[in-house]
Amino acid sequence: MPVVFFVAILLFLPMNGRAADVLIHHANGYADTVQRFTWMTIHDGRVAAIGNGEAPPTEYSSVVDMQGKTLMPGLIDAHGHVLGLGQYRMRVDLVGSESLQIALAWVTEQAPPGTGWVLGRGWNQVLWPGKKFPTAADLDRVMADRPVWLRRIDGHAGWANARALQIAGIDNATPDPVGGEIHRDAEGNATGIFVDAAMALIDQHIARPGDDEVRYALVVALKELNSLGITSVHDAGVDTQTLTVYKQMADDGALSVRIYAMISDAGENLDAMDKPLHSYGGDRLTARSVKLYIDGALGSRGAAMISDYCDDPGNKGLVFSGQDELDEMVSKALGMGFQVGIHAIGDLGNRMALDAFAKAQEGDSDRHRNRIEHAQIVALEDIPRFAGLGVIASMQPVHATSDKNMAADRVGEKRLAGGYAWRKFLDSGAVIAAGSDFPVEYANPFHGIYAAVTRMDQNGEPTGGWYPGERMTLQEAVRAFTIDAAYAAFQENDLGELRPGKWADFIVLDRDLFKVDKAELWQIQVEETWLAGVRVFPANE
Template identity: 50%
Template sequence: MSCLSRRQSLLALLISGSLTLSATAGAAPVLITNIKGYGFDEQRQLLSFNELVFDDASGKVLARGQGIAKDYPDASKIDGMGRTLLPGLIDGHGHVLGLGQNLSQVDLRESSSEAQAVAKTAAFAKANPQAQWILGRGWNQVLWPSQQFPGKQLLDEVIKDKPVWLSRVDGHAGWANSKALQLAGISKDSIDPPGGQIIRDANGEPTGVLIDNAMLLLEKQIPAINEAERVSALNAAFAHLLSLGITSTHDAGIDAANLATYQQLRAAKQLPLRLYPMLSATDPALEAWLKAGPVDDPLDLLDVRSVKIYGDGALGSRGAALLAPYSDKPKETGLLVTQPDKLTAVMKLTIDAGFQANVHAIGDYANQLALDRFESLQTEVQRKAGRHRIEHAQIVAPKDLPRFAKLHVLPSMQPTHATSDKNMAGDRLGVARLRGAYAWRSLVDDGNRIVGGSDYPVELANPFFGIHAAVTRQDQQNQPAGGWLPEQKLTLVEALRSFSVDAAYGAFQDQSMGSLAPGMWADFILVDRDIVKVAPEQLWQTKVLATYVGGELKYQFRE
């Protein structure tokens, strides 16, 4: 953005009454005063300041502190009006295209029963008669009175002529009507694919619910989105993330078409925030990607150097791979989406190509498998340099927890998963296994940096929801009293690190973003409260007033 247009953005804030500005025409430095600013020093310790200066041309921080205005007499000035200024927040694990698509599909997140989910789906279908498929996401049978998987019968009663496909909230199960099952050729005679399960009734008939790799049998029948639809969905996601104070996001598993769109948007200078995409290990183009080598964007808008590798399923659908059977299903131990030999081969291929290997592992068996392979495939020096990650690291055998720090494997974790899962995790795991579940405090005390995220659209993308969950171990109704497994709480500073400087570390970007130190990108947000001083139970209520990426205003809250 030119100096003129950047200054026009600042003037927009003045007109709205959000901020006040006095500008000197043509001056490159911009000084923000009258703020409660927070950042991190080289030791990742929180520090405060009331003035921040960034360079209008380069988009980088020049200085921060108290009384530094005198050193920049010609700077354009922004009056922060006493607002709190924080580093731009980083979501270390989300799904950008999925978020954008979810914003235009039926949202079942608040459904309190199967019948209500069906009613919402029927209403959506009626309001969108042009849709070839009725698609949605967000149902969670654990929150329903029956706590049982839904079936095709109720869907068939309201939608017979169009296929319906509704993903579970975690994306590891789906619910179809008979039309969709018919198009996919799924019948009583169908065989469960490796790493997947077709849920059946007492007579062996498919109920309409498919788990993990069985979902692919149906999803390949859904018409692929075209480029215009993809760009529209991505832009919707970008705008949503910026409104929440997210200036950078790690996109956990993208295909070749998605990467090509990102590259086109980057070339056209149409990426409004920073992206760190993980290439999907299941994409046929993987070997070609790896052969081409990592992409280091000098502006950090599109750095490509990581691969998302799929270990197991999710806990809610009993697809998480466990060392011992589920407490509430004693004959089941979950699913390995990638079998052990294949997992070894893909991890080795990724690591040998100089890419970061980010392994999805939720169950204790999947986490153990991933840790074993990180240990065997590289030396300690190589592992430390590689900054490899385990995505989720939700249920870990207590004896395996110290191995994260020992092996320099980063836990990439999503705090709101704990507050969402607290009502069913004990049923699935039993009391003993909870000692290694969602164990943020144990991992931090071992010396790990946690890459914080939300796993949107599985969870809501708001990072303050995650910070609140990490600090309180409570939901937004402040339940349970004292927090769920409260011994695993993080401090506010630790939680903020996980969504800023430590998330940047997990993308090899800690020298350019996450702390607002001089020389780093001027990625920052203004919020409506001092999160360091408010009561912890109020953290989730924080509202973002403005979001800047590289010193450029990208979002402004309007009443």
């Protein structure tokens, strides 16, 4: 027997010689970004073997003929907000509103009946003529008799009407909280816009949802993610209640997406946990990461910058905590055995996060795999520190194409040399774990892959790409949504590729993403999604 053939047989033999339960054959399969296969066998939800040509003759409980369809590993969104997505689908949706007038009309049309709070999300003043923040008086023109609270698209600012301000007791004497800002007019009156930590002044007056409502929202979100080919999500910012509901769903076999939960902050949510939660419910739920927050977002000028915003002199954004406090939170989480992911968008926020990791890790990087969530605007001299410290850059490619219309206004061309700088990160040796930040952006991972590869929006603008030198290759972009995202969650031995021993999480596509024109990448449709060898989309009848 030729040596090459013998090695191939060894590579594709079923694990432990066990018979496979499921045969997938006649597939245009990708085990990763390079290795191809035409058949795959599955046992106990994991890949037993892959190969080319005819599958081994044996008995299978199920045989699925892919008829030449493209099959690839399930995609991992390394930064999303599952509960937020589900709630967003049940509230006023202002995404895409192209003017204040349209946004107000949509509030009127979509507000649920009753007298209680009207909640919603998605407005973006940058897309409106004049680009000015809206006011409570604007909302009062269409809805003054009940409280209204609408989050900006990035979730880092909120817009309230006068009734909401009244309920919250907001007046001229209300101080700005640390890490937050109340927008005020020339007379010192609150205008209705609350940024970052100031949003809690309104949020605390809105009743928390019950467990049943949380579960319903999670189910709504998971079904949407199934349809988009997402088989695992790093849920960035989970509270104790949501984690409890996740565990109940795992117990009930109701988690159709794997959840890598990032506990929100190092306070009471972390204190409620004795230790990390590993591979719960058949490996459907893991909670071994803590998400901290050091600054806000670029669109609301809350991202912490080393120097002033170009379009708002005197404003350097918001820092949520001092360096000593951040250092203490990082040390606490690491001491409890958790990975730490720090939300940092501005160059000052990123530098503070890196400094905190440098102090806490004491030269030990591989064990922690700490992360910076977003890493959008980074000083050039700080980019190599990611690889040096072993810090993972958890980045969202669609943010670049969404922010391109305002980023230069906010920070100027010079600082954009370190903005959304995927190529510089990769060339420095850093690992990029890609996500979407849904519902801030649409959760479709092929939109992210397209943005990463082209640096263009879906209208093909700007021609040639926005700062095209920062593009990823297609293989790099796919890795960022598969094996590198798995690495960011310590799950590379189980997820991210279709290889013997790993979970059989895969998707079936309407076209071959490695052969289509790059302009088509965002149009790819998911026809089937499988988790642990079971089809979850379309849902089995």
